[in-house]
Amino acid sequence: MAMTRRQKQRLSRGLLYLLAVAIVALAVVGGDWERIGRVFFNVGVMRDMLPDVLTVAARNTLVYSVLSFGFGLVIALALALMRLSSVGPYRAFAIGYIELFRGLPALVTLILLAFGIPIAFDFRVPGGRVGAAVVGLSIVAGAYMAETIRGGIEAVPRGQREAARSLGMSENRTMFTIVLPQAFRIMIPPLTNEMVLLIKDTSLFFVIGSTPMTRELVKFARDFMQTRRNATPLTVIAIVYLLITLPLTYLVRRMERRTGRGR
Amino acid sequence: MNTPAIQIIDLHKYFGELEVLKGIDFEVAVGEVVCIVGPSGSGKSTLLRCVNRLEEPTSGTILIEGDDITDPDADVDRLRTRIGMVFQQFNLFPHLTVLDNVTIAQRKVLKRSEKESVEVARLVLDRVGVLDKIDEYPIRLSGGQQQRVAIARSLAMDPDMMLFDEPTSALDPELIGEVLDVMRKLAEDGMTMMVVTHEMTFAQEVADRVVFMDGGVVVEEGPPAEVLTNPKAERTRRFLRMVLEK
Numbered sequence: 001m002a003m004t005r006r007q008k009q010r011l012s013r014g015l016l017y018l019l020a021v022a023i024v025a026l027a028v029v030g031g032d033w034e035r036i037g038r039v040f041f042n043v044g045v046m047r048d049m050l051p052d053v054l055t056v057a058a059r060n061t062l063v064y065s066v067l068s069f070g071f072g073l074v075i076a077l078a079l080a081l082m083r084l085s086s087v088g089p090y091r092a093f094a095i096g097y098i099e100l101f102r103g104l105p106a107l108v109t110l111i112l113l114a115f116g117i118p119i120a121f122d123f124r125v126p127g128g129r130v131g132a133a134v135v136g137l138s139i140v141a142g143a144y145m146a147e148t149i150r151g152g153i154e155a156v157p158r159g160q161r162e163a164a165r166s167l168g169m170s171e172n173r174t175m176f177t178i179v180l181p182q183a184f185r186i187m188i189p190p191l192t193n194e195m196v197l198l199i200k201d202t203s204l205f206f207v208i209g210s211t212p213m214t215r216e217l218v219k220f221a222r223d224f225m226q227t228r229r230n231a232t233p234l235t236v237i238a239i240v241y242l243l244i245t246l247p248l249t250y251l252v253r254r255m256e257r258r259t260g261r262g263r
Numbered sequence: 264m265n266t267p268a269i270q271i272i273d274l275h276k277y278f279g280e281l282e283v284l285k286g287i288d289f290e291v292a293v294g295e296v297v298c299i300v301g302p303s304g305s306g307k308s309t310l311l312r313c314v315n316r317l318e319e320p321t322s323g324t325i326l327i328e329g330d331d332i333t334d335p336d337a338d339v340d341r342l343r344t345r346i347g348m349v350f351q352q353f354n355l356f357p358h359l360t361v362l363d364n365v366t367i368a369q370r371k372v373l374k375r376s377e378k379e380s381v382e383v384a385r386l387v388l389d390r391v392g393v394l395d396k397i398d399e400y401p402i403r404l405s406g407g408q409q410q411r412v413a414i415a416r417s418l419a420m421d422p423d424m425m426l427f428d429e430p431t432s433a434l435d436p437e438l439i440g441e442v443l444d445v446m447r448k449l450a451e452d453g454m455t456m457m458v459v460t461h462e463m464t465f466a467q468e469v470a471d472r473v474v475f476m477d478g479g480v481v482v483e484e485g486p487p488a489e490v491l492t493n494p495k496a497e498r499t500r501r502f503l504r505m506v507l508e509k
Contacts, residue, residue, distance in 0.1 A: 157352075157354075159350060159352050159354040160354060160356065162317050162350065162354065163348075163350060163354035163355075163356070163413075164356075164368075165317065165340075165343065166315055166317060166343055166346070166347075166348035166417075167343070167344070167368035167372060167416070167417070167420060168340045168341065168343040168344035168368060168372040168373075168420065169340070169368060169371060169372055170340050173371055173372075177367065177371060178356055181358050182356075182357065182358050185358065
């Protein structure tokens with residue numbers, strides 16, 4: 001019995017639905033919901049995490065993210081300008097830096113700064129290991145954002161630069177008053193993306209060992225999981241992460257729409 | 264002897280292997296309006312862009328009121344403030360209002376005060392007839408209005424001469440007139456102008472001298488009545504026939 005293509009399609013889609021329903025039914029009937037609730041949604045554990053999960057851990061995560069983003073942006077801007085420079089060695093340095101720190105896992109850079117450098121040079125970054133980790137993350141973020149900024153600068157039409165230069169503005173003045181303000185507008189979406197990635201990357205700080213007051217969310221959750229033998233802290237910090245990252249992306253989308261009108 | 268506003272001596276320009284300017288010599292006197300016409304690819308825009316060194320000449324000398332702008336040690340930024348430039352694509356700064364477009368270089372380059380720069384801006388915007396758009400962003404203006412703001416932006420720097428690079432080529436036909444009117448007024452006020460254009464009527468009426476370029480050389484130059492109505496060179500005649508047939 002030959003089937004038309006449409007009949008075949010309908011059959012395969014029907015089978016998929018059936019499979020999905022079966023999996024859900026199996027989970028509902030066969031899953032140990034009492035246990036899942038106890039391990040992942042333990043109200044007692046949740047209550048004990050408050051208020052420190054917000055006042056210490058979430059706050060630290062935010063502070064580390066903002067600091068790394070700020071320093072990273074400065075590094076990235078310098079790298080992007082070097083990358084676009086007419087001076088060969090500047091360009092070479094920028095390319096080397098960007099390729100190196102984008103190629104390495106961020107964790108390697110963090111460990112290098114937090115442990116490697118202090119051991120090798122007997123040099124301590126202000127803020128101890130956490131300070132070193134912030135510097136490490138800034139270095140990595142700088143490498144990633146440099147390409148974003150370069151892309152933004154190159155997206156500004158050449159005529160803008162020519163108009164500014166023909167009015168007698170120097171190369172630097174043109175860059176900072178005419179090109180970069182327009183470039184940053186183009187870069188808002190990709191830079192927010194970097195910010196969200198950075199917020200999540202602060203979770204890497206848990207490997208460098210921090211004190212109760214300098215813990216970020218993941219380290220905080222891990223400590224709780226160990227003492228309570230329970231996975232609820234993971235659920236809690238997952239919610240906290242989403243509470244930070246989702247409004248951020250929403251806010252930026254709105255900003256984009258507003259500036260989009262001015263263009 | 265009067266120093267010419269612009270003096271070009273044996274100018275050559277290569278783009279890679281391609282020679283786009285093959286030894287140009289010419290002068291623009293103070294107060295003179297020179298229109299440069301010719302087929303696309305003849306090098307006329309490149310020539311104009313060499314005058315304020317937006318394009319780097321391969322060899323040759325360009326003197327701006329006697330000062331050598333092609334000298335490697337020349338203060339090009341300083342010299343450029345004496346040379347206004349108007350582009351085919353307007354190139355207004357989209358992130359700034361009309362007022363800021365006209366004041367930014369006054370403040371950052373000429374170091375004028377906020378108050379003085381605004382006064383000058385109002386004056387030049389009034390002169391080109393777009394004072395009522397002073398608080399708008401460029402995107403909200405028609406092409407003709409944008410180009411007039413661009414002219415005002417150059418005028419605000421009190422330039423001694425103006426370069427126009429096909430200023431009406433990107434405009435809808437019904438908007439060309441308002442821009443040409445502003446340029447005509449400028450010419451009447453004695454501004455030194457070097458205009459690359461396809462507007463033959465404008466050249467005929469406003470230019471003191473017309474320069475016909477083709478293949479990177481000046482083929483013919485003279486008063487518009489001579490070059491445009493009674494050309495000597497066969498190439499000029501052929502070009503004019505093609506343009507006027509449109």
